[in-house]
Amino acid sequence: METIEGLKRSHMCGELTKNDVGKKVTLMGWVHTERDFGSLCFIDLRDRSGIVQLVFNEKNNELLQKARTLRKEYVIAVVGEVVLRSEDTINPNIPTGEIEIIVTELRILNKSETPPFMICEDQNVKEELRLKYRYLDLRRKEMQENIIFRHKVTKIARDYYDKHGFLEIETPMLIKSTPEGARDYLVPSRVHEGKFYALPQSPQLYKQLLMVAGMDRYMQIVKCFRDEDLRADRQPEFTQIDLEMSFVDVDDVISVNEGFLQKVFKELLNIDIKLPLPRLSYKEAMERFGSDKPDTRFGLELKDLTDIVRNCGFKVFTDAIQRGGSVRCINV
Secondary structure, three states, rough: OOOOOOOOOOOOOOOHHHHHHHEEEEEEEEEEEEOOOOOEEEEEEEOOOEEEEEEEEEEHHHHHHHHHHOOOOOEEEEEEEEEEHHHHHHHOOOOOOOOEEEEEEEEEEEEEOOOOOOOOOOOOOHHHHHOOOOHHOOOHHHHHHHHHHHHHHHHHHHHHHHHHHOOEOOOOOOEEOOOOOOEEEEEEOOOOOOOOOEOOOOOOHHHHHHHHHHOEEEEEEEEEEEEEOOOEEEEOEEEEEEEEEOOOHHHHHHHHHHHHHHHHHHHHHHHOOOOOOEEEHHHHHHHHOOOOOOOOOOOOOEEHHHHHOOOOHHHHHHHHHHHHOOOOOOOO
């Protein structure tokens, strides 16, 4: 294997455009695909920013032969010149589709065995295999975009809440067990034999302590741990944006968080959200949707038939009404 000694990466693969034509560039990344046409060899080089096409030709036969040994997921470094592609070879499907790199130096930094699945988006790969080879799964564009998206959300959160007077304050991970909504995960103490720390279900006591201490507004992007049975919306650990505010009412809390949602949707998805957001009381939500966290896109709302069937003689309905209940239906 070779090293990158003496080389310094000048650009990310997906950053190059026709404005860079004529530049000498140094790139590093993974071999995405290889195509050998005898006198020409094309390599698609990939990093997290995207893909760029490398060209090896007969003008440097030694380099061409070396390029022919490359296989998918080899890690390489290249030096070359950015040139325009001919019009009939432009690839409109990638941002770098108007240019390619004529390579003058190639270093093979690491070889790869044949991957258990291809690093591309249209592969129907079992989740168990993806998780077993998680480092390969995370090379896929979809997964990298998810991680980058989350990074952007947390950055927006920190900037937004800082602008609105919140201090980001870390709270301890090893705490005394406190009664909350689920069982605690416990960590045995080496120093105090027979005693345990708990992992926090949330920073509840600490953020209240911070308000008592006069911090006024607190924010933290924090890990929470709950020893619960797995469900569709529940897992052993998760991250939440945790907030606390002093000297405010309900409208203040809702308003500052509506603004955050508006900013996230605009900056990351270019979707304009009109404020204030629609509000439902608990009573209205339960009467219309039968849930205190309704998906309002669900068009089949509950309809109250209590007055219509009060005296219908059907025991199931009349007994429920006599006990103070109601009769409701979904109009399919």
